[in-house]
Amino acid sequence: MSARTVLDLFRCETESPRDEHYFHYTLDGHVALSTAEFLARTAGLAAGLEKAGIGRGDRVMLMTDNRPEWHMVDLAAIDLGAADVPVYGTLTPAQIAYQVKDSGSIAAVVENADQMAKFLEIQGECPDLRHLIQIEGPCAPGVRPLMEVIDSGRSGESEDLFWQRADHVQAEDVLTLIYTSGTTGNPKGVTLTHENLVQNVLPSAERAVVDPADFCLEFLPLCHVFERMLGYLYMYRGVTKAYCSVYHVADLLTTIKPTVFASVPRIYEKVYDKVMGKVASAPAVRRALFNWALANGRKAYPRRLAGQPSGGLSMALADKLVLSKVREALGGRLRFCVSGGAPLPLFINEFFHSIGIRILEGYGLTETSPVVAVNGIAGGESRLGTVGRAISNVEVKIADDGELCVKGPSVMKGYWNLPEKTAEVFD
Template identity: 40%
Template sequence: MEIKRIFELLPHQQAHTPKSDILAYKVKGQWVKYSTDELIRKANSVSLGLLKIGIKRNDKVAIISPNRPEWNFVDFGIQQIGAVSVPMYPTITEEEYAYIFRDSGVKVVFVADEKLYAKASKVAAQIPEIQVIYTFDRIEGANFWTDLTDLAKDDDPALLEQHKAAIQPEDLLTLIYTSGTTGNPKGVMITHNNLVANIEGSMPAVPVTSTSIALSFLPLCHVYERMVHYLYMYVGVSVYYAESMDTIADNLKEIKPNIFVTVPRLLEKVYDKIVIKGYELTGIKRALFFWALELGLQYEVGTDKGWWYNFQLKLANKIIFNKWREALGGNVVAIVSGGAALQPRLARVFWAAQVKVIEGYGLTETSPVIAVNRVEPENARVGTVGTIINNVQVSFATDGEILVKGPSIMKGYYNKPELTAEAIDAEGWFHTGDIGELVEGRFLKITDRKKEMFKTSGGKYVAPQPIENSLKESVIIEQVMVVGEGQKFPAALVVPSVQGLKDWCEVKHIPFNSLAEVLKNEQVVSKFNKEVQKCNEHLAQYEQIKKIVVLPDAWGVDSGEMTPTLKLKRKFISNKYKKEIESIYENV
């Protein structure tokens, strides 16, 4: 690669692929576009403003905001003077803000809106090291972000060159605090070189060019979306920010992107909505829909299933799956999925519909990508996370834990040398905490999280994630957590899909006045048990789910059951539903 430090992406793009819409964001219903030149000017003005208020090399600056262009202006502005960004999820608690502010030693905070300003101000009032908070929206009584840039509006951007020149590839670029499924979050130290190396290693797998358009909605404060963002900038891809999670469907149709990055939870929701629409059809239309769906579920990437299957699939694509592609804007070349395990059926059916979902794998500590599937069928396998990227090495511990080595491995955990030594051994191998294996000698398959596996009282280890994914294939099941640590058998907490259950009840002529009421219906109880039995058919005896508790309330980020990256907070859920779990194992 031609760049060594991330901020060099800006002049690189200006020289090779200058764009009029490198970033775009909707304001009052209209897309506001920013050119490469504007992005550079605004980043420079932030750098000069930060210098004016005394921010120096290695000082920490927090960014708390959903995705929007100002996030990038500030990110690059911080980098160019050798300061360190501390991006934070808007959704985390005040206690977590306070912990991260103190642990990292933040001096300046940028927030998006009035709600976040109120939250951050309350916390910052107790931390004298925080000098000032700037906002991206104009808020009465608050410092607007251009108040900072106005301080240095007459300064020459050439003043920045000496600051840039002093920054080395191994210097700290950002502190990314893990979302913390247990205990306090850890500050992962990521350098310029870590991210540059990961861009270089990941680029062959991401099918984009300088004419591509990307839709962005996963949080930029997470290293996954952020690294891909930098990759887009290197290539010259135009990035359009979705207005919110609720408007993704409309934004897809509007901007017709070629690519977007997502997590399995969102793909599951898209798929479930499609299936629910199928149930609403009648007669021949309904029959055709489910015929096409069944064909899609049989699809195998890279396998020729014969002329008759191919002929049927071609027909299904013409009359059914074409509508799926239109719903995604009609131009999607690939959807990149990461952050958690993708249900194999989703990959199969989307590939069958000519929408290539390429699943990858990585961690914050690995900047993040370790392996990824490709869009070429010969370089993709459903149920795996693809091939190892070029500049990363993978090995396996005796218990199957995946070990990783390479230039994208973090510098360590901030202020936590003991935890760093636990994670990175003396030979430089990072211990991922995931159990895996190689399929066909080159495709990495994750079998479970080491910390999530539990042992039954019979001494058998159970990997919950594959069982949960299997159960979620049911149209009436939305969320699942398998339990059973130290017990005679595994069981599960199940959250129903309200819409899926409504549609099933309608077909069965079962009144649906309320979820709480319908969950007591004998036919509904029997249906849930049948779905569990269907899953159990593919499990070893000791893995089979013997009992379930169906819960009426969905799990979410705000209510505490899920991390901002939509992973289950198993400890939180176990504590919240302690009585329900205990009731499962009474009298057994």
């Protein structure tokens, strides 16, 4: 199937249903949803939102930590031809009010009562914000529980209607508004279409190769376009997903045991600091053993990057005695990670490659949906210290003043309600 919209990517996932496909981990345990139940709830939510009067051209604000409901709301809104406006839970009421009014959001789906209190505080100054929906916990008067909205739309026909509506969504339809903070002034709403995200997912999937056997961890905020694009890529490839808060990932890695995750460099730096701190406090013999094993890993990883055998008996012994133990602290099953958002220090990437975990460093912008360039998992497709080659459908050039210029189908439609700002960044 040739994917045109994000809903086409989701359809790929539903064609190979599983009993446990979406996991939500907290420090208290986890819950799992089957593909069938996730689709049923998403379809019910779309119908429930439609009954409430939400439809094509509307905007729905979304404030929640990573969890299956994030994607339910996202998919339900875009199925109706609406666009969603994901925002961070750290925003103040005043910041929320600006983005509600600027985007013209008529509904907000919020995780809990603490976050909902911010929306109730600003409701008087945002008259278009007519629908408040809460995912968990007791609701204040005028706020509907998410499950109530889902149940109001669930029927024997809701899934068929979901796919019928999906067939009418167009590639050029606005998918989302993502607000980015500038150095001065109010944040700008980056307007991304279905085509933008789909045309970023497809070539990125050629570099970050995953399949239904993988178990990904989504902990970077889904309101950031980096994790969001990867979430769609996982759907496209039928990957099982585990969601958790970025604040809990260190405690849950050995429980979740992911095969793939994405992060910003700071997380990898923290892992490195923790490992090296333990080594520094270990007895001299153990320090020497670790350093010997790491040296073997450093010799082996260039061969692995080239797709060649990574070493002989010495490397096998180093891996069994030391390096595999370090990987176990990260769950023990990681095939590779992806890094973006800031430059990854070369020594950090070399350390992870030396212990047997690939990090694919890339570069992108919210305005480019986001990937411009990224290293690949295949032999010869990765070069440490770089962000890799440009993805296959993007052209890049460096202007005389050093500015990087990007052209391709994943470049944004523009800044919401800011034609002059849009004109400044387009050539």
